[in-house]
Amino acid sequence: MDRRADGRVVVLTRPRREGTADLAREIALDVFCLGPWGRTQTDVYFVRSGASFVLIDAGWASDLSRIERAAGSLCGADSRPAAILLTHCHPDHAGSALLLARAWGCSVFMHPDELPLATADFGAMVASAGPLDRYVILPLMHAMGRRRREAMLATSSLGDVARTFEMGAGVPGLPGWECVPTPGHTPGHVSYFRPSDRVLITGDALVTLKVNSWAGLLLQRPGLSGPPWYTTWSPRAARKSIQRLAHLEPTVLAGGHSQPMTGLGTAAALSAYAERAHEL
Numbered sequence: 001m002d003r004r005a006d007g008r009v010v011v012l013t014r015p016r017r018e019g020t021a022d023l024a025r026e027i028a029l030d031v032f033c034l035g036p037w038g039r040t041q042t043d044v045y046f047v048r049s050g051a052s053f054v055l056i057d058a059g060w061a062s063d064l065s066r067i068e069r070a071a072g073s074l075c076g077a078d079s080r081p082a083a084i085l086l087t088h089c090h091p092d093h094a095g096s097a098l099l100l101a102r103a104w105g106c107s108v109f110m111h112p113d114e115l116p117l118a119t120a121d122f123g124a125m126v127a128s129a130g131p132l133d134r135y136v137i138l139p140l141m142h143a144m145g146r147r148r149r150e151a152m153l154a155t156s157s158l159g160d161v162a163r164t165f166e167m168g169a170g171v172p173g174l175p176g177w178e179c180v181p182t183p184g185h186t187p188g189h190v191s192y193f194r195p196s197d198r199v200l201i202t203g204d205a206l207v208t209l210k211v212n213s214w215a216g217l218l219l220q221r222p223g224l225s226g227p228p229w230y231t232t233w234s235p236r237a238a239r240k241s242i243q244r245l246a247h248l249e250p251t252v253l254a255g256g257h258s259q260p261m262t263g264l265g266t267a268a269a270l271s272a273y274a275e276r277a278h279e280l
């Protein structure tokens with residue numbers, strides 16, 4: 001628990017000590033957080049709706065068995081999540097999506113503007129590149145030549161399990177939730193919001209890990225941050241998305257990295273952060 005200078009209390013929830021990183025814990029009614037784990041402090045979320053679950057984000061490719069185990073203990077041996085929803089299509093959020101979708105027999109849903117990245121379209125990668133892509137990844141991919149590049153990209157494509165959802169038509173598998181466009185980190189980044197109790201799942205539009213300072217990243221310091229600048233397509237759009245999220249006044253802020261933020265001071269902490277982010 002953190003007491004801010006103005007006396008408000010912000011709670012960064014802690015995992016149960018007796019559990020392991022493979023146990024998802026309920027951070028709000030029917031919302032289960034698996035994570036954070038690893039150097040990137042990855043989180044994925046299982047959300048229950050009636051008798052079924054959906055998974056929001058799918059970690060790195062190496063996280064497959066961790067997510068499968070958590071799904072097994074939440075859903076039971078005879079049931080699987082009904083859908084996978086992505087906030088965006090970077091390898092730390094969509095890495096296990098293809099194999100999970102095949103194992104569970106479900107689709108992977110995303111914003112239409114994210115589909116070209118999900119299907120490994122090289123032109124879309126160039127168009128939505130952040131600094132790391134522009135100065136490191138893309139020059140390497142250009143250097144490897146077209147045939148090798150296309151073979152490599154084919155292995156990362158979500159192929160025919162990728163589906164787009166219609167904006168404004170509700171969130172697949174989650175009645176009562178809304179999809180909030182939060183472009184900036186990528187063109188089709190979205191967040192997921194439940195207005196009834198203002199629970200907000202933000203992917204990388206907003207994280208609770210200080211990803212934009214070396215010390216924050218190396219020491220895994222918790223705290224509100226916009227998306228990592230080095231993998232962000234449009235910082236300007238990302239700042240606008242943070243303002244938009246602040247207006248939702250969340251009671252729970254569950255990002256893609258580090259501990260979710262809960263407690264009475266959450267909306268005020270985000271609002272204060274969004275004001276500062278405006279000047280960045």
Ligand SMILES: [Zn+2]
Nearest residue numbers: 092093204256
């Ligand atoms: Zn991420």
